[in-house]
Amino acid sequence: MKKRKQIEKKLSSSKKLVAKEVKEERLALLNMLEDIDEARKIVEEEKEKTEAIITNFTDGLLFFDKKGKLSLINLQASSFFKVKSEEVIGKSILELTKIPNLLPLVELLGKEIKGIFRKEIEIRENLVLEVNTIPTMKAEEKIGNLVILHDITRERIIERIKTEFVSLAAHQLRTPLSAIKWTMKMLLEGDLGPITDEQREFINKTYQSNERMIELINDLLDVARIEEGKYLYKPVFTNIEPIVKFVINSFKQEIEDRKIKLEFKKSFGVLPKAKVDIEKIRLVIQNLLENAVKYTKPGGDVTVSLKQIKDKIEFSIKDTGVGISQDQQKRIFTKFFRAANVVRMETDGSGLGLFIAKNIVEAHGGRIWFESEEEKGTTFYFNLPIKEEFGEFLKEF
Amino acid sequence: MKKILLIEDEKIMVDILQRKLTKEGYDISVANNGKEGLRVMKEINPDLILLDIIMPEMSGFEVMEEMRKDSKLNKIPLIVISNSGQPVEINRVKKLGAEDWLIKTEFDPQEVLEKVRKQIGN
Numbered sequence: 013m014k015k016r017k018q019i020e021k022k023l024s025s026s027k028k029l030v031a032k033e034v035k036e037e038r039l040a041l042l043n044m045l046e047d048i049d050e051a052r053k054i055v056e057e058e059k060e061k062t063e064a065i066i067t068n069f070t071d072g073l074l075f076f077d078k079k080g081k082l083s084l085i086n087l088q089a090s091s092f093f094k095v096k097s098e099e100v101i102g103k104s105i106l107e108l109t110k111i112p113n114l115l116p117l118v119e120l121l122g123k124e125i126k127g128i129f130r131k132e133i134e135i136r137e138n139l140v141l142e143v144n145t146i147p148t149m150k151a152e153e154k155i156g157n158l159v160i161l162h163d164i165t166r167e168r169i170i171e172r173i174k175t176e177f178v179s180l181a182a183h184q185l186r187t188p189l190s191a192i193k194w195t196m197k198m199l200l201e202g203d204l205g206p207i208t209d210e211q212r213e214f215i216n217k218t219y220q221s222n223e224r225m226i227e228l229i230n231d232l233l234d235v236a237r238i239e240e241g242k243y244l245y246k247p248v249f250t251n252i253e254p255i256v257k258f259v260i261n262s263f264k265q266e267i268e269d270r271k272i273k274l275e276f277k278k279s280f281g282v283l284p285k286a287k288v289d290i291e292k293i294r295l296v297i298q299n300l301l302e303n304a305v306k307y308t309k310p311g312g313d314v315t316v317s318l319k320q321i322k323d324k325i326e327f328s329i330k331d332t333g334v335g336i337s338q339d340q341q342k343r344i345f346t347k348f349f350r351a352a353n354v355v356r357m358e359t360d361g362s363g364l365g366l367f368i369a370k371n372i373v374e375a376h377g378g379r380i381w382f383e384s385e386e387e388k389g390t391t392f393y394f395n396l397p398i399k400e401e402f403g404e405f406l407k408e409f
Numbered sequence: 410m411k412k413i414l415l416i417e418d419e420k421i422m423v424d425i426l427q428r429k430l431t432k433e434g435y436d437i438s439v440a441n442n443g444k445e446g447l448r449v450m451k452e453i454n455p456d457l458i459l460l461d462i463i464m465p466e467m468s469g470f471e472v473m474e475e476m477r478k479d480s481k482l483n484k485i486p487l488i489v490i491s492n493s494g495q496p497v498e499i500n501r502v503k504k505l506g507a508e509d510w511l512i513k514t515e516f517d518p519q520e521v522l523e524k525v526r527k528q529i530g531n
């Protein structure tokens with residue numbers, strides 16, 4: 013009897029224990045559920061926030077999944093192209109080519125969605141977009157491509173106004189500069205009566221300064237015209253060698269004066285012709301040669317070479333000059349840029365020569381590049397395609 | 410004496426050219442804009458015309474267009490002296506029948522004289 017009671021007591025206490033445990037576990041479970049719910053809410057809120065950001069972002073955003081199908085288009089992108097998201101979501105690039113409004117973008121992206129950095133496309137009269145694509149990775153795996161569209165219409169308008177201003181100002185400046193030039197020349201030639209040697213010396217210097225001003229204005233006009241897309245090209249199918257020789261000849265005096273050893277290396281035989289605008293290519297070579305001569309110390313070497321590499325004619329000019337410092341190399345083709353070391357050497361110079369050269373070469377479907385080491389020298393290269401047609405030439409009007 | 414009509418609105422350019430060319434023995438008449446130029450050329454029937462492009466009243470282009478319509482005027486040799494050397498402009502004046510052209514910032518009075526001599530002699 014006593015034993016039974018003992019057992020019952022034990023049983024009841026363990027029952028209580030179990031009940032207590034169950035209760036506790038239930039509580040813990042409830043707590044967990046609550047936590048999960050909380051976390052879910054947070055995630056949802058985050059998702060909504062992200063979606064709101066994407067939707068209302070001022071740049072247009074498109075996301076293509078790894079199969080190349082469009083899985084996201086935000087409001088701004090829809091309004092750029094005047095398409096509804098339901099018309100385009102889930103479609104592949106190929107299917108999207110059938111939507112006329114999207115064609116300019118789709119053509120730029122290509123079938124595989126190329127890596128694109130700051131390419132401009134004109135969607136319509138007053139909408140210019142800058143396109144960038146970013147491959148999106150998760151851990152090591154590519155999960156798709158993000159396309160970012162930035163509206164640069166305003167920048168383009170401002171740029172155009174600036175270009176027009178430069179062009180107008182330069183034209184206006186040419187009139188008084190011509191008058192000064194002609195007057196100085198009359199004085200120098202004795203048309204206005206005899207002058208003393210001292211007067212001649214000063215008038216000569218004034219004449220030279222005026223010539224430099226005219227050159228600068230001409231450079232500015234060239235740049236303005238490149239930017240307006242009005243740079244005329246008169247393409248002819250011709251040999252490059254005579255153009256190179258002509259420019260070298262025109263620098264003969266300067267090369268001698270500066271005691272520079274110039275060598276023209278040409279590969280054997282006749283090089284194939286290329287389709288070029290002679291005047292413009294002459295200007296490119298002239299700008300490169302002028303830099304090489306100007307920034308090489310007396311006694312230095314300048315080597316010009318011309319050869320065929322595959323389907324291109326390659327021109328190079330190597331000097332033993334001051335070189336371009338590593339940190340400034342990136343900016344060398346930028347408009348108005350002049351490297352610090354050359355500014356110290358020669359205060360004159362517009363910083364436009366290489367910008368003009370690059371634009372001319374690229375308009376011919378060629379490429380311009382360089383190698384340089386400070387205090388050792390620089391080699392500039394450009395190539396031109398040999399084929400009879402060329403790339404997109406800038407139009408006259 | 411060979412007669413040259415100079416159509417130019419910039420006074421200093423007129424002074425310089427007039428002086429240079431008179432000294433060389435040419436007879437120079439001057440018009441300060443295109444309209445006046447057309448009137449004077451009908452009056453004096455010059456041996457050569459030196460024509461500026463950008464001028465008030467009537468531009469050099471318009472003067473050339475008018476001259477082409479006239480069987481007498483379109484026979485007068487013409488040299489364009491312009492401030493701008495845009496290839497489009499050069500093409501246009503060539504099409505309109507200019508014998509020669511020169512850009513003021515690239516030439517000087519001596520070279521103008523040589524071009525004049527080439528056209529009509531001394």
